[in-house]
Amino acid sequence: DYVGIGKLADCKARTLSYGDQRRLEIARALATDPQLIALDEPAAGMNATEKVMLRELIDRIRNDNRTILLIEHDVKLVMGLCDRVTVLDYGKQIAEGTPADVQKNEKVIEAYLGTGGH
Template sequence: MSSAVASSAQVPVLRVRGVSKRFGGLQALSDVGLAIERGQVYGLIGPNGAGKTTFFNVITGLYAPDSGSFELDGQPYRPSAVHEVARAGIARTFQNIRLFADMTALENVMVGRHVRTGSGVLGAILRTQVFRQEEAAIAGRARELLEYVGIARYADFRARTLSYGDQRRLEIARALATDPKLIALDEPAAGMNATEKLQLRELIDRIRRDGRTILLIEHDVKLVMGLCDRVTVLDYGKLIAQGTPAEVQRDERVIEAYLGTGGH
């Protein structure tokens, strides 16, 4: 392996330092950071009100931080808007599913793929040959991703007609369509039954095995501990633990946060 390749492999996909965020009189985050290595599934957990959703939304451009620095693949970036973060290489799903309900599953994934295409509005209006070729390639890739997540048979179904679990899969396919450096999953198991959770775990495992890097925010601690390589735990907007699942589960501060009497 060349030194350049080795060096690239050692650079975290995402490094965040010193993130703080205040909403009026509430200090939602205080000096929070993490580093996610290439190919990891990285968990972000904490009791209700811990600040994990705020941190996740800052990373993905939904909230502007009051302070903090951000690096993606070793290069500084500023998470100023969701669409700009997607172009930079971070794709996310949402706790409350945000699909285009009256578009087909295929069309939803094609929308995600358009982040990486270049024919532009004029090409679409004029229906140029380049545009038509690009659209055919986008549709082909979208079908591959629907097959990848296990819902290819629903390609021509409207998104709103899919089951809850399949809508979650569709969101993941749309995120993957952007060719992300990091895929950020916001409570993907929320509302799922036991069978759907097992299928979700298998899909996340497959995405990891295929070399993708994943940030997972999730209330299901058992799912996180069974899936993640490393975990960050927040409580009251502060980082209280970081490490492997085994290390985090033994940490007295984590045990107190989840099982103590501190309001959770």
């Protein structure tokens, strides 16, 4: 099945693991066949295995020519998934570009990747 929870169809949503509940939320959003899907912190609270499954699902959605607006603090996930990245620091945009360009940006390095005081 598309989101990886078909085997759980007879289960109540409240009994699902956290990762399965997040995939169910994405399935609900996809049910309307949108061209754009917004995902707000989809990896928050997920373990490493759940994040791998989430990444595979997001890749599948992308490969179906849907646009994804991903809001996420997991820098590794963002850099591995996104074609373009906009970085905010306390609500202000500090960088925008390809993942490779953003990773080299001094403001991003200071705020998120290394020497910042956050």
